[in-house]
Amino acid sequence: LVDKMKVDLSALEPVLKQKSTDVDALMEKLAVDQEKVHKVVEEDEALARVKAEETQAIADDAQRDLDQALPALESANQALRSLNRADISEIKSVCILLDCKPDWLSAKQLLGDPNFLRRLTEYDKDNIKPRILLKLQKYINDPNFMPEKVSLDILEELDVTMATLKEKQKKLQEVENQIKVLQEQFDSSTNEKEDLGESCAKKCNIKYTLAGKLASALGDEQVCWEESVALFEQEIINVVGNIFIAAACVAYYGAFTSHYRQLLIDQWITQCQNLNIPISSTFSLINILGDQYVIRQWKAEGLPRDTVSTENGILVTEGHRWPLMIDPQDQANQWIRSKEAKHGLKVIKLTDSGFLRTLENAISMGVPVLLEEVGLHHSCDSKTDLIIKKPICGQMLYCNCVFFKVG
Known part of the structure; x- marks a missing residue:
């Protein structure tokens, strides 16, 4: 300007x-x-x-x-x-x-x-x-x-x-x-000369003054933008290694706690560096695959605000297979219900009389399904196993394990 x-x-x-x-x-x-x-x-x-x-x-x-x-x-x-x-x-x-x-x-x-x-x-x-x-x-x-x-x-x-x-x-x-x-x-x-000179000079000086104030006010933002540009340029260089580790996280570390997840990431980063694969030394799954706007929506829909829960939300939505959620505190259940309610979520259990027919119809219509109480007391039969093992486009099948009895 x-x-x-x-x-x-x-x-x-x-x-x-x-x-x-x-x-x-x-x-x-x-x-x-x-x-x-x-x-x-x-x-x-x-x-x-x-x-x-x-x-x-x-x-x-x-x-x-x-x-x-x-x-x-x-x-x-x-x-x-x-x-x-x-x-x-x-x-x-x-x-x-x-x-x-x-x-x-x-x-x-x-x-x-x-x-x-x-x-x-x-x-x-x-x-x-x-x-x-x-x-x-x-x-x-x-x-x-x-x-x-x-x-x-x-x-x-x-x-x-x-x-x-x-x-x-x-x-x-x-x-x-x-x-x-x-x-x-x-x-x-x-x-005419005086009017032209005064009018144009006055208007241009006003615009120039306002533009100068705007540029001065945005001076701090310019520093932030320059830093962001430098960061984005570095991320472009490291995109291969970052995407590689992000894919590994989605595929493998869903069952691990926060401590073991970080150990896996550190080992993968070291291995990439040894192989001269460009990668960020401060890798974060949330920064690579997460969207801050979507994450804020998840939290508004009931997802806990800790880092592990946010990573779990990314694993649930980015995985190509249906997620099995261990949910003793019923947090994931409430979040899925709130998140998919606008899409016509179907909630079923293995003990429901029309459970199999409801599951097939929902999958064929593209409606999300939440299968509750999948655990030791309620195992899937062969027919159910064949259905839920099929590739499901849209990732709309959620299996919720309420509890495990160990020993």
Whole structure:
């Protein structure tokens, strides 16, 4: 489990690393694009502002010149209204506009005209005759004598500059919208990265911690398992000798007491060792042929808890022939009754009238039979002897000897 957690963490690390790399790359690209766009837009906007300022400065200069000229014009008009014959000493300059010869004679006639001042103040400057304009052509042809054109050019240039500025501002808005979208993608990727990292790391750390606790808790069990594995490996090596002695025990030492049984086992072990047959030095019939679960069931069904009784139980159940049990304390009888009750045990005696028929039917049906009181006072006749000497599949015939009379 711990190894699996390590594998999961190792598998997640490249994903998180790649995600982090992608987000960092997106951040760098976003920063570069944003800086580049801002730089270009700022340059264009600065250029447009400079152009607009220059144009506005020209317009302001023109307006300032106009503002400065207006008082002079007004003063001239006022002075013109206040003119009299004594104030005018030179009139040639206006002779052309009044369609007179620019000579002294014409000037005197002009000055002698009683309507001279009125003609000056009421002069129709908007309807000057062509021939007079022709005389004024040299002044009109002067490139600097075009105030309307100059003003119009300045306004047109200002309009173009402002249109360019608006276009740049529009592009700036589009770029800012793109930057906003990229920023949202960046925020989403960052949140996804954080969620993925925190969630996966948290889950894996929890699993890893729990697995570590489990491994620590099972540390002592691991020692036991390793010892058990070593023991099982040794038992596999010794299986030939152990099974050989176990078979000998089932076949021969059922009639012996505990002391003589151990003597037989010791001699058999020594003989096997002399013949280089692998065998356990601490041989135990219970460990070789016994099943702890089955033995616990036997004890729950009434089998005595001593070692000899447990070995006898193994001999009764593992032997290929029916067992003859010497049972003065009736312990084996009670155990067999309890053990085989669920299998429909038939209990009979040699003195029963239908004993032989019951025995034959039970054997043919595979039902266990307990034959009681087999001893010196009740010996088997020839028919019974023939039946019980036959090989019985399932080992379901038990002969119970209640007592022996000796001497």
